[in-house]
Amino acid sequence: MQLDEAKRRFIEGWGTLGSAWGVSRTMAQVHALLLVSPGALSTEDIMDQLQISRGNANMNVRALIDWGIVRKELRPGERREFFSAEKDIHRVATLILQERHKREIAPLMRVLGEISQVEESPAATPEETKAFTHMIGSIQNFAQFADQAAATLIKADENWFISTFMKLMLPRP
Amino acid sequence: MQLDEAKRRFIEGWGTLGSAWGVSRTMAQVHALLLVSPGALSTEDIMDQLQISRGNANMNVRALIDWGIVRKELRPGERREFFSAEKDIHRVATLILQERHKREIAPLMRVLGEISQVEESPAATPEETKAFTHMIGSIQNFAQFADQAAATLIKADENWFISTFMKLMLPRP
């Protein structure tokens, strides 16, 4: 397979993965394009390569910068902006995790905290209330654990020794 | 807060979380409703409580059954079907993880494996090709590690001792 074809397939695959996980297809494709481009690209480059409009390219690049996984790059003597993706995959994972935590997990945790304060009332049996608070509590515990574990493990994978050690030690999923 | 209000808020919050992670809002809401309902519900119950059509309720319940997190329940002497959610949150997490792996991660990994076979060609510099295969390789490694770690950690959290131990030992994210 030629490099161009391989890049095309990566962009397509990354876009598909993104849309399955709630990231717009185009945003994921812009990210993929920047990931596999050796140098920084201009808005026009992105428009050309992905066949999208200027507005669309601009919005999605801006969103990626918001996520912290794409950087503006200014070149002396050039007026337009160039963009490049963070290439360290562990850093990408960390940044995405942080952002999703902030945007989606934290708000849910707040709601869980509030509704776990549910009061006993004549309208519901004590058993029903207890079952509910138990359910909410176990979701809270699990989310907190998963959250912490994810961040820790990304750090762990950055270290070759721990990574290799764990791959040997952990049973297959 | 009354139990009903708390349940309503949970259903809303779970629906919002779902839609941010690529699960349809309604599917997540049906799941949430079943999670906080002590007994099994009929299609009609779901329609009433979430104010959705019969077709919609049926499709989403079926999808949840496909995911393995909702079960049909048949009652002797009743013709219609009742549905109940898996209440063990660790099992829910495991099943969701398995399904998402199968549907979204595995196909991407297949693509990554194929495109990592990219050949040297006159159209690209060896450096460019090497940078590409390095990028793809690090995504492959990371995905494999994360996958394995996630499954292992869910199992770990099922065990109170390990869970508590790790919470003490792992640094904060």
Next chain:
DNA sequence: ATAAACTTTCAATTTTTATTGAAAGTTTAA
């Protein structure tokens, strides 16, 4: 065999989300 009680399907419709493109805004150089 028929009817009643359900479940499933799917074409039409509605709702939501993404995209366009042109106008408005900004920065730089002369």
Next chain:
DNA sequence: TTAAACTTTCAATAAAAATTGAAAGTTTAT
């Protein structure tokens, strides 16, 4: 200050996804 070279915005439009509801299909009891 003006013009050129860009970037950003946003109302209109297009595309995608979810939803409805009625018809078709299925199962069970008689």
